[in-house]
Amino acid sequence: MSRQVKPGSKPYRAQLRDRLAALGFPEEAIPAKVAENLIVECGVPPRTAWRLASELSLDVAAHQYNAVTGDPRAGMRGTRIWEYEQWPERGVRPTVAALRVLAQVYGTSWKSLLGLRDLEQLPAKDLAEYHAEAEPVAAQAPESVASPPARAVALVETRPEEEIGAGALDDAILLTKTNVDDAQLDDLWADLDFLGGAYTRTAPQSILGQLAVIEERASALLKGRQRPKQAQDLLLIGAKSTAMMAWIAGDLGRYRLSRELSSAAWLYTQYADDFLARRWVRTSQARVAFWAGNGVESAKLAADGLNYHVGGRLTDAPLILAEARGWSSVQAEPQVLDAIARWTTIENPDLGAGGDDAFFNITKDRRHYMAGTSLLSVGQASAALREFTTAREAYEKLSLEHRWEAMDPMIRIDTGRAHLRLDDLDGAAAQVEPVLATDVGKQPDMVRAMLKILAAELAGPRWRSAATARNLAEAVLDAHASARP
Structure with a gap:
């Protein structure tokens, strides 16, 4: 060439x-x-x-x-x-x-x-x-075109001075060439939005696989030539798809894969240089870090995400609540109460389940559930129970397509834990027993994690002598064991 x-x-x-x-x-x-x-x-x-x-x-x-x-x-x-x-x-x-x-x-x-x-x-x-079928007839041609003719090289080396720079316009016109068009980008964005909404009602592994196809398409297109705005769109698609994949991999308990996907997502955002993309990734990273057992890291990731102001497309609520939940893992009560107070001042009860960022803009039931778990972890059982009650009411008002199936067992398990803190063993059993009657193995990894915590609390000194508590603890452990992947 x-x-x-x-x-x-x-x-x-x-x-x-x-x-x-x-x-x-x-x-x-x-x-x-x-x-x-x-x-x-x-x-x-x-x-x-x-x-x-x-x-x-x-x-x-x-x-x-x-x-x-x-x-x-x-x-x-x-x-x-x-x-x-x-x-x-x-x-x-x-x-x-x-x-x-x-x-x-x-x-x-x-x-x-x-x-x-x-x-x-x-x-x-x-x-x-x-x-x-017969082989096609090959066209006759010289054996190789692997290297340019020597005469062509000589012409380049000896071209007259007036030809210098004559190809600059052609070179500049190449900048208008692109391997992607608006229709392709619209398709990719539409597929992402559809999968974000479908996650509440579709098997996580299926969504994970479909998101991987989107990320691979964006990555393949980025290897070609795009206009700057198209390139940024592809980088944003890569960031959002990998952030969603990291979130879902965490739900499946695949934390090593989730960390790799999170790193990829953050790299996409660095090149896209977009605050909204950084919010997507920090929201996902904070969630995964918490369920992987890194509460303080989760709180810090969420706090960093709040530094990227985007004007309402992705509200502050998920990140503030993630910050509270992260600090709750180490019983940092002042930080938890501060975060819950900040969330209360901005909570919008009318915030629906739709929109481009529905995947990260968690629904009302999930927001109040996160607040409840944080309060419960720092000993605020009565306040936590109120949040769980609101979460249950909000969940039941959602249409079936917007309900995340895992919320029902999670609200029940933690409502049961709140009842235990308030010395109401019968109330705890009433909440938890319906969960044990379902197939827990189909639920995300965090449901199994919460069952394990509940079993440990039932086996504690406070309830050790109560037959109801022992029987419930055994049933919970059986459900947890049968649900292991």
Whole structure:
């Protein structure tokens, strides 16, 4: 190449086309040679190589796919073509029928869209079809285009003075080229918002996997060329998706993965340089640190998150309550009461469950539950019980789609603990027994953690001689043991 450019990039492909044209290749033969070079020299997988050689974005390729099928409203989308390109390492295996349509879009044969690793993973029926079909006829061309002709180098070295800087405009125009469009970004944001809302009613592992796809797409796009605003959008998508993944991994008890995801999320925010993104990540980090047993770290992360003022999109409440809960783990009563007082002054009982940041803007039931657990940990049992009562009422008013299933057992367990502190064993049993009748194994890791704490309190000196307490403690321990992953 005459100038150093990233292998496989759009400038690289533009220079490659110029070299091929200079070697006498007809225009219609150039895409195939570009695809061949991307595969052999740059290690680009075949389906991606052919799309890039055709200079098509994912969404434009999907549009042309639908046009080839004769139905512009057909279901192919850029996201699905991206998933086809990730297979077999991840993503979705394309059918032979899909490959045939893509081949028409790219002007090649469907067999050329499959590499060796693809063939090794094909079903036997598809592999038989692959071998049954004749090989496409290769275009005749010089054996190699790996290095530029010596004459071209000489021309560069001896060009006249008036040509110096003549390519500057072309270089600047490259800045307008982008591998991403607004439709792709809108899709990514829409998918994030949907998954954030779906977490309350969908298996965490499923949401975690779908978020990973979004993060991988954003990361893959960032390796290309974008305008500054598009690049920042992709960085924000990376930050939000990994912060959500860290939160969910913590819910599943996978704290090592959660810490790695948190580090990745914070790195995205550093490059995005966005206060809202930093709030997302600190909210997630504070939550994970608390449930991993690092209460003081949780409080400090939450306090740092409050330094990033964003004007209402993500309220202060989740971070203030996380700060209170973190300090409660070490019975730091002054800090807990101070945080609860700050939260009380800003609490908005009408704050709903919707919005772009619904995942981090926790609902009213969860806010009052967090306040209650913090108060309970510093000996404020009566105040905690009031908060748990409000949390229960708020939970029951939520529509089913906005209820987080884990809140019911968590409110019941900690309400039971508050009753124990107030010497009401029967009240505690009434709260906890419905939890024990359910499948605790389906609940997040923190439910099991709270059951363990409850069992320890029932086995303490205060209740050791009470048969009801012993029986309840045994039932709680049995539920905890049966729920181990």
